[in-house]
Amino acid sequence: xxxxxSGLGELFQKPDVWGFREWVHKHKDKxxxxxxxxxxxxxxxxxxxxxxxxxxLYGTVRAPMSLTREVIxxxxxxxxxxxxxxxxxxxxxxxxxxxxxxxxxxxWEVYGISSILRRAVESGRVKTADWSNGAITWRFKAxxxxxPFIPTLSMLGTDxxxxxxxxxxxxxxxxxxxxxxxxxxxxxxxxxVHRGDKYGNCQIDGISGFAFELAxxxxxxxxxxxxxxxxxxxxxxxxxxxxxxxxxxAVVHAPYGSHPGEMCYNYWRDEGHLMNFLEDSKDIxxxxxxxxxxxxxxxxxxxxxxxxxxxxxxxxxxxxxxx
Amino acid sequence: xxxxxxxxxxxCVASRLMQDRTIAFVGTGIPMLAAxxxxxxxxxxxxxxxxxGGLGASLDKLPLGVGDSRTFHKALIxxxxxxxxxxxQRGFIEYGFLGGAQIDMYGNLNTTVxxxxxxxxxxxxxxxxxxxxxxxxxxxxxxxxxxxxKRFVKKLDFLTTPGYLTGxxxxxxxxxxPNTGPYRxxxxxxxxxxxxxxxxxxxxxxxxxxxxxxxxxxxEFEMLVADKIAVNPEPSAQELKxxxxxxxxxxxxx
Numbered sequence: 253x254x255x256x257x258s259g260l261g262e263l264f265q266k267p268d269v270w271g272f273r274e275w276v277h278k279h280k281d282k283x284x285x286x287x288x289x290x291x292x293x294x295x296x297x298x299x300x301x302x303x304x305x306x307x308x309l310y311g312t313v314r315a316p317m318s319l320t321r322e323v324i325x326x327x328x329x330x331x332x333x334x335x336x337x338x339x340x341x342x343x344x345x346x347x348x349x350x351x352x353x354x355x356x357x358x359x360w361e362v363y364g365i366s367s368i369l370r371r372a373v374e375s376g377r378v379k380t381a382d383w384s385n386g387a388i389t390w391r392f393k394a395x396x397x398x399x400p401f402i403p404t405l406s407m408l409g410t411d412x413x414x415x416x417x418x419x420x421x422x423x424x425x426x427x428x429x430x431x432x433x434x435x436x437x438x439x440x441x442x443x444x445v446h447r448g449d450k451y452g453n454c455q456i457d458g459i460s461g462f463a464f465e466l467a468x469x470x471x472x473x474x475x476x477x478x479x480x481x482x483x484x485x486x487x488x489x490x491x492x493x494x495x496x497x498x499x500x501x502a503v504v505h506a507p508y509g510s511h512p513g514e515m516c517y518n519y520w521r522d523e524g525h526l527m528n529f530l531e532d533s534k535d536i537x538x539x540x541x542x543x544x545x546x547x548x549x550x551x552x553x554x555x556x557x558x559x560x561x562x563x564x565x566x567x568x569x570x571x572x573x574x575x
Numbered sequence: 576x577x578x579x580x581x582x583x584x585x586x587c588v589a590s591r592l593m594q595d596r597t598i599a600f601v602g603t604g605i606p607m608l609a610a611x612x613x614x615x616x617x618x619x620x621x622x623x624x625x626x627x628g629g630l631g632a633s634l635d636k637l638p639l640g641v642g643d644s645r646t647f648h649k650a651l652i653x654x655x656x657x658x659x660x661x662x663x664q665r666g667f668i669e670y671g672f673l674g675g676a677q678i679d680m681y682g683n684l685n686t687t688v689x690x691x692x693x694x695x696x697x698x699x700x701x702x703x704x705x706x707x708x709x710x711x712x713x714x715x716x717x718x719x720x721x722x723x724x725k726r727f728v729k730k731l732d733f734l735t736t737p738g739y740l741t742g743x744x745x746x747x748x749x750x751x752x753p754n755t756g757p758y759r760x761x762x763x764x765x766x767x768x769x770x771x772x773x774x775x776x777x778x779x780x781x782x783x784x785x786x787x788x789x790x791x792x793x794x795e796f797e798m799l800v801a802d803k804i805a806v807n808p809e810p811s812a813q814e815l816k817x818x819x820x821x822x823x824x825x826x827x828x829x
Contacts, residue, residue, distance in 0.1 A: 310627040310642020335701075357703030361603040361640045362828065369698055376694035382687055382735075384706035385626055386660035393657055405664055406707045409749030410683075411734040415692050420750065429750025458644060459628035459653040516644035523639075573636060573644055 256420045256429060261381030263417035264332050264352045265304045267400045267435040275471050280498050286450040287503045288480065291322035291553055294502035298472045299323055303439035304332040306392070307340050308466040310459065311361055312513030312521055315340050316442040318506040318553040319476050323442075324349065325548060334388055334436060336462070338366065339513060339526070343547060345372040346539050352379045354436070356388045360530060367534045382415045383407070387433050389462045394435035395469035403430040441470030444509045445495070446518070447486075448477040452500025455492040458516040467495045476506035478518055506553055508565050520571035522564070579810050581763050582720070582829050583818060584782065586612060587810040589672070589718055589761050597669040598622040598630075598662075600708045603641055604828065605718045606672035610634060611822045616814065624668060626704035628654040637823055641704070660704070663711035666752065671712030673705050673736065677728050678717055680776045680796040682738025682757030682769065684709070685731040692733065705736040710751055714758035722762035727794035739774035764790045766807060770799050780805035 289297075299305070305323070309315035320340040323331075324347045335341050335355040342358075344350050345368050358369045372378040383391070384406045394402035407413040408420065408431050419432045443463055448454035454475050456463055467473055475495065480503070486493060508515075512522035512529070532538035550556040557565065582605070589609035593599055595618035601610050610623045611634040622631045627642035631651030638645035647653040662668060675684035676699055686705060690696025709715045715738075719726060738757045740746055747753050756774070760767040765781040767790075777799035778790050783806055791798045810818075823829050 311640040313627075313640065313642045313644075355701045357701045359700030359703075365698075365700055373698040374694050374696070380693055380698075382701055384702045384710075385656065385704040386664075386707035389656040389660070405750060405752065406660070406710045408710065408751050409734075409737050409740045409746065410706060411692075412687070412702050412706050412736070415687075415733075431750075459642065459647050460655040461627045461642060462656045464655060465657065514643055516647075521639060521643070573648060575648075 253421045253424055256422060259413050259416040259418045261416045262379065263434060264354060264381065265436060267395070267437060269398060269400050269435070272395070272437045272471060273398065282498050284451050287452050287500060288450045289502050289504060291318055291476070291504050291506065294474045294504050295319065295322045295326050295328070298474055298501050299328045299440050301328055302330045303328070306334045306438040306441045306466050306470065307337050308441065308443045308461060308463050309337050309340070309513070310461045311337070312339050312526065313510070314444055314456070314461070314515055315510050315513040316444040316476055317511060317513060318509040318556070319442045319444070319474055319504065320344065321547050321556065336385060336388055342366055342368040342533060343543070345369060345378065346543055347547070348377070350378055354383060354388060355380050356383045356385045363530055368539065371536070381417060382412050384412060387416070387418070388436070389465060391433050391436035392462055392465035392469040394433065395437045396465045399435060401432045401434050403432055405430060407431050436469060438466070438470040439472060441466050441473045443467060443473070443495070444476045444506065446477065446515070447479040447481050448475055448503055449481060449483040449486050450503060451483065451497035452495065452503050453483065453486045453493055453497045454495035454500070455486065455489070456494050460494055464494055467499050472501045473499050474502045474504065475500055476504040476509045478507055478509060478515060480505045508557055509553070511560060511565065518572060519565065519568040522568055579815055580829070583815065584810055585718065585720065585761060585763060586818060586829070587814045588766060588807050589716070590616065592716055592759055592761070593618050593621055593670065596620050598624055598667060599670040599672060600624045600663060600668050600712055601672045602674065602704070604674065607638060608818070608822055608828055609672070611637060612814065612818055615817050615821055622651065624659055624662065626659050627656055628659050630654065630659065637827055639827070660707045663707060668712045669714060671708035671715040672718060673709060673715055674718050675736065677726055677731050678719060678760065679728055679731050679738070681740060681742060681774055682717065682760065682776060683731055683734045683740065684717060684736040684738065685733045687733040687735045689732050702735050709736045709738070711755070713755050715756070716759045716761065717757065719760060719762040722764040722790065723793050724795040727796065729796045739769065743772065743774045764793060775799050777801055778804060780807050782807050783809055
């Protein structure tokens with residue numbers, strides 16, 4: 253296949269299909285063993301410096317915040333990230349733990365651009381490659397399929413493609429131009445779900461974003477769950493199970509694990525908290541104060557919950573819409 | 576004359592472009608409000624698509640983002656990004672609504688950087704779903720809240736999202752689907768379309784009190800002007816009532 257154009261962006265994580273197969277063959281445990289552990293244990297055991305990390309979420313919704321805060325507390329550094337999020341990436345960038353970003357969209361939607369992202373990238377501290385939202389998800393999909401690349405008709409003709417590591421080729425079947433996206437195999441995936449069992453069988457309510465793909469594209473997968481339930485309950489509704497246990501390395505019970513973000517059907521977004529954070533994030537000193545108070549201050553997620561206050565969290569529960 | 580602000584007018588103009596019994600891909604902000612207003616006015620069967628997988632939501636409550644629970648409240652389906660984007664890539668989605676920091680005369684958009692790519696002078700959010708939406712939807716409509724020479728530019732700092740690229744035929748040459756591309760631009764000064772032959776942006780209608788000269792002067796590139804310029808009707812009392820009382824009663828956006 254003739255390569256017609258090559259994106260000039262750096263390929264931060266080379267697709268290693270055989271390496272991924274060997275890894276999961278060797279490491280993924282198919283025995284029914286409880287993987288329940290704390291955030292501290294999960295992050296200490298499965299995240300290391302230099303890892304390529306992926307978080308699954310929709311903006312601030314169903315974001316693995318308790319896991320992210322723990323990654324920062326443990327100071328895992330020189331991380332590579334795929335950015336389709338916001339608050340969790342802002343925190344990791346503010347903690348100066350990130351070297352590279354495969355970025356599709358990092359901003360606060362209607363509230364505007366991220367001051368922390370601006371400081372990190374404009375100063376040259378963090379290297380970037382750009383992708384569309386579809387493209388980065390299809391990169392996970394390719395990894396989930398166990399193949400080295402996937403064709404798409406997105407990104408063609410644009411600087412987005414030029415600053416990614418996609419390639420344009422002539423389709424051997426139709427002769428048309430297609431963009432090839434390299435599979436994105438993650439060292440570690442972090443996902444927050446509505447419920448799971450102690451083995452790691454997990455269910456998500458509502459839209460599923462890119463949970464299905466990211467879970468399958470991860471060498472090591474840490475899930476946190478609002479609720480831990482019996483396997484028998486999970487098995488009553490297998491059609492709701494999006495992650496089977498054999499994909500999972502650690503299960504963390506994290507009620508309000510997406511706070512200050514939303515968890516659909518469970519609790520609404522904490523607008524007050526986020527508005528304060530957004531204001532603080534404009535200033536380096538105030539950003540540090542926020543980090544000290546909400547990330548480094550609490551020893552663990554239980555501490556964080558106490559700090560935020562159960563009354564406040566109950567109020568967010570009462571604000572979430574029903575079906 | 577009804578009393579209304581610029582944002583309300585933009586929402587009404589964008590809303591009138593939404594057609595019943597079509598699918599529209601929308602993002603946060605004005606497109607969301609416009610879609611909600613359209614569903615309550617003239618397009619009850621409009622299917623609204625959000626990139627994280629909410630398709631066909633009621634929009635009875637205004638979402639704060641493209642993935643919150645309101646994007647799939649009483650929806651047709653709650654799926655995921657792949658399904659949403661692939662539905663567009665398969666040719667199912669008529670309209671895509673976008674925004675940007677800069678737009679050029681071919682309707683290409685920049686939401687990535689100001690200055691060079693890296694390290695940039697200003698790092699903007701990035702494509703998000705915009706590149707996918709503009710690549711695959713049949714017609715794209717850009718909403719530009721501020722029409723001035725810094726935003727309607729001769730040359731983008733970065734071409735994030737494809738319009739007609741560098742002119743007629745160039746989308747197809749790049750491999751993008753035939754017969755797709757920019758359709759309208761809604762700004763605070765008026766509504767633009769594209770000249771059939773040259774694919775260059777052309778003023779079609781001004782907002783009340785705005786002259787075509789103002790639109791031309793506030794565009795850095797040479798704005799074409801249609802032979803006959805319409806005037807966008809002001810928001811009707813009914814549009815304003817629905818917008819204020821039902822679309823955004825909590826005043827999140829307006």
